[in-house]
Amino acid sequence: MTARKHLGRGLESVSHLFLSRHHVSPSEAPTEQEAPAPAVEPGLPAPYLFVTSGSDVIGRAVVACNVALELARRGHATAVVDADASQPNLRLLMGALLESAPIPARLAVDETHELALFDSLEAAGRAEAAWDYVVVNAPSALFTVEPVSAAALVSAAPPAAAARVLLVVSPDARELIRGYALVKRTARWHSRLQLGIVVSGVDAADAARALFNQFLDLLGRRLNVLPAYCGYLAEHEAIGRSVLRRTPAVLGAEASDLVEQLRAIAEAVACEFEPGGSARNR
Amino acid sequence: MKLCKRVPLKSKAILLPFLREHFLASDPPHEVLATSFEFRAGEGVDVLALTPEGRLVAAVAHLDEPDAVVDELLRRLHWMIENAPLVQRMFPSVEIDPTQPPRLVLALPRLEARLRAVLRYFTATDLAVCEYRLVELDNELALLVERVAQYPHLGDAAMAAAPPAAAAAPRPLPPTEEAEAALDEVVTRQEPSVADLVDDANVEIHVDDMNVAELGVSEEELLELLNIHLPGRDPDAHTR
Numbered sequence: 001m002t003a004r005k006h007l008g009r010g011l012e013s014v015s016h017l018f019l020s021r022h023h024v025s026p027s028e029a030p031t032e033q034e035a036p037a038p039a040v041e042p043g044l045p046a047p048y049l050f051v052t053s054g055s056d057v058i059g060r061a062v063v064a065c066n067v068a069l070e071l072a073r074r075g076h077a078t079a080v081v082d083a084d085a086s087q088p089n090l091r092l093l094m095g096a097l098l099e100s101a102p103i104p105a106r107l108a109v110d111e112t113h114e115l116a117l118f119d120s121l122e123a124a125g126r127a128e129a130a131w132d133y134v135v136v137n138a139p140s141a142l143f144t145v146e147p148v149s150a151a152a153l154v155s156a157a158p159p160a161a162a163a164r165v166l167l168v169v170s171p172d173a174r175e176l177i178r179g180y181a182l183v184k185r186t187a188r189w190h191s192r193l194q195l196g197i198v199v200s201g202v203d204a205a206d207a208a209r210a211l212f213n214q215f216l217d218l219l220g221r222r223l224n225v226l227p228a229y230c231g232y233l234a235e236h237e238a239i240g241r242s243v244l245r246r247t248p249a250v251l252g253a254e255a256s257d258l259v260e261q262l263r264a265i266a267e268a269v270a271c272e273f274e275p276g277g278s279a280r281n282r
Numbered sequence: 283m284k285l286c287k288r289v290p291l292k293s294k295a296i297l298l299p300f301l302r303e304h305f306l307a308s309d310p311p312h313e314v315l316a317t318s319f320e321f322r323a324g325e326g327v328d329v330l331a332l333t334p335e336g337r338l339v340a341a342v343a344h345l346d347e348p349d350a351v352v353d354e355l356l357r358r359l360h361w362m363i364e365n366a367p368l369v370q371r372m373f374p375s376v377e378i379d380p381t382q383p384p385r386l387v388l389a390l391p392r393l394e395a396r397l398r399a400v401l402r403y404f405t406a407t408d409l410a411v412c413e414y415r416l417v418e419l420d421n422e423l424a425l426l427v428e429r430v431a432q433y434p435h436l437g438d439a440a441m442a443a444a445p446p447a448a449a450a451a452p453r454p455l456p457p458t459e460e461a462e463a464a465l466d467e468v469v470t471r472q473e474p475s476v477a478d479l480v481d482d483a484n485v486e487i488h489v490d491d492m493n494v495a496e497l498g499v500s501e502e503e504l505l506e507l508l509n510i511h512l513p514g515r516d517p518d519a520h521t522r
Contacts, residue, residue: 171512180507181497207513214510222503 047131049273052138053168054178059200059233060168061089063265064137066248067166069094070266073250076132076275083138090137094248132275140182164194164273166230170201171211180218187223195219195227196272198265201235208232228272231265234258289416289423291345291391296505297416298328300425301341301389305331312339315373321361328389336377338362338369338384343414347390347397352404355386359406383407383435389414393430405436 051064065080072078082090165186169179187193197215199208212229219225236258242249250262291297298317305312312331319340320326327340340362342355362369366380385408390397393411401411411431417424494504 173508173510173512176510177494177499177504177507178497180503181499184498184503202513204513211510211513218503218506218510222506 048134048136049164049166049269050136050138051166051168052140052182053170054140054175054180054182059170059198059239060139061093061137062239062242062249063166063168063198063200063233063262064135065090065093066250066262067266067269068133068135069248070250070263071133071135071270074266074270076270078133078135079131081134081136083136092246093243094246133273140178163190163192166196166198166269166273167227168198168200168233169211169215170199171207172201176215180215183219183225183227184223187225193225194273195225196230196269197227198230198233200233202232203234205232228268230268230272231261233261233265289418291416293502293505294328294343294345295502296423296509297343297345297389297414297425299509300414300416300427301329301343304425304427305329305339305341310334313376315376321358321365325358325361327358327362329387332373332376332378333385336379337382338378339387340384341387341389343389345391347392347394351388351397352400355388355404355409356406359384359386386410387412389427391415398431401431401433404433408435409433 051060051067053060061082068078068080080090080094165183167179167183169175183193183195197212199211202208202211208231209229212227216227216229219227234257236249236256238249238256238258249256249258250266302314302317305314310333312333314329314331316330318326318328319330328343329341331339331341333339340358342358344351348354362384366378370378370380383406388409388411390411390413392413398411401409409432410429411433412427413430414428415426417426494501499507
C-alpha cells in the first residue's frame, strides 16, 4: 500500500469531541442568517479598552492590571475597571498598591460587576475627558449579552460597548473557539472594531507570532477583522510571586522576561489604541 | 487495538491543508503557490503547485463525485493554459514553464467505475486521480491519500491522428487488493460510526462541554479553528 498519511492538528488539546443528536422542528431550526447589524454604530467613547478572553484564561487580569499600570507610568491618565464578577482579581493583584499612596497619581481602580457595570461605565463615560484609557477587565460572559433594543444600545451594554478589545488567547483549541466566537459576536456590532491580541501561555515569541498569524488569517477571511499583534506572555513563576505580594509585576524591582513582555504589550497597546481614543485607521 | 473511525467531510476547508502538505511532501517536493486559487467567483483550483521543473500542478478536490467533473477539469485547464502569462505575473518569484500544460490532480473520496471509464478519454494533459479517506485516530485527524489512476498526456499530435474513441486509451491503474483491504480495514472499525452522526442533519456539535452552535460558530469555522496548529505540539509526532 502506497497511501500517505498526513496528520491533522488541532484536536490534541480537546479531551473529547462528540456529537449528539438534537431534533428540532423547522420553526426552531437555526438559520444561517444572523440578525442584522444595528444601523447606528453603538459603543462607548474610545478611551475604553476591554481586556477579555474566550474563557477564564490565566493572564487576562495580569495583562489588564499591568498594562494599565504601565500606561499610567508613561503619563497617560488611566482608569481600571474590574468587571469580572466571578473572579475579581484586580484588587488582589493591585492590593498593596491601592493601600499605599496612589502611585502613580493618574491611576484609578474601580471594581464592579454585572448590571452595575453599565452604570459604572456610563458614569465613567460622562467623565471621559479625564481619561486617556479606561481599561476594563472583562470576562467573556459580558460579551454574551445581546443588546435587544435601541435603548439597550444607548445604555452601552456590552458587547455594543466594546469597540476596542484586547483579546488574550492561549494555545488551547477551546480557548480559540471561544475567542473566535467573542470576536464574531462583537464584530457584528462594530464595523470598525479595533482588536488587539495577546498570546499567553507560550514560551517563545516566534511560537506566539505563528499562532497569531493563523488566527489573523482566519479572522480576516471569515470576519473581515484584522487584529493587531500586541505581544505574548510566557508562563512565569514571577506571576505567582506578584500575586502573593499583591504588587503588579511591572512595579517589581527585579528585571525579568515577564516585565519585559508586559512592557512590550503595554507599548503595543499604546501604539495600537491611541491615547484619548482617536480611532486608528488600519 | 486503537479505534480508527472514518470521518466524512462536509467542507473542503479541513481537506485543503492536508492536500497542501501532500504536495509539499511529494517526492520531489512541489512548491505550493496558492491554496483556494480562484480564477473568478466560484471557479478555481484548490491547490496550485509547481514541480521542480517549473510545471504547474493544479489539484481539484471534491467531497463527492459531481456529474460535471470532466467538464470542470477541462474548463480549469483551459483557463490556466490561456492565461499562462497572467499566472506567471501573479507569481513572479517562480519560473513557470509555459510549454507544458498544467498537470491535474483530482481528489475524490472514491473513484467510481463510471467515472473511471470516462476519464480514460481525458488526454488533454497528465491527470492523476487520488482517493482520500479522512479518519480519526486517538483524537487526531489523519488523511490517507492514494493515487488510484493515472492518465498520461497524449499530446496534440496523437489527438489529431486518431479520433478520441479510437485513441489508445490509457488503462487506469486499478487499486490493488492490498490497498483496498487496508482502506477497508480502516473504515470498518467504527463503533459507533462518526459518519452516521455527522450525516444526521440535526446535530449539535460539542467540544468537551461546549456547545459550539450556541456560541455562534459554524461547522466550517470550527473545522478551521481545530486545524490551527498550536505551539508546543509536533505535527509529525504520530506519523507512522
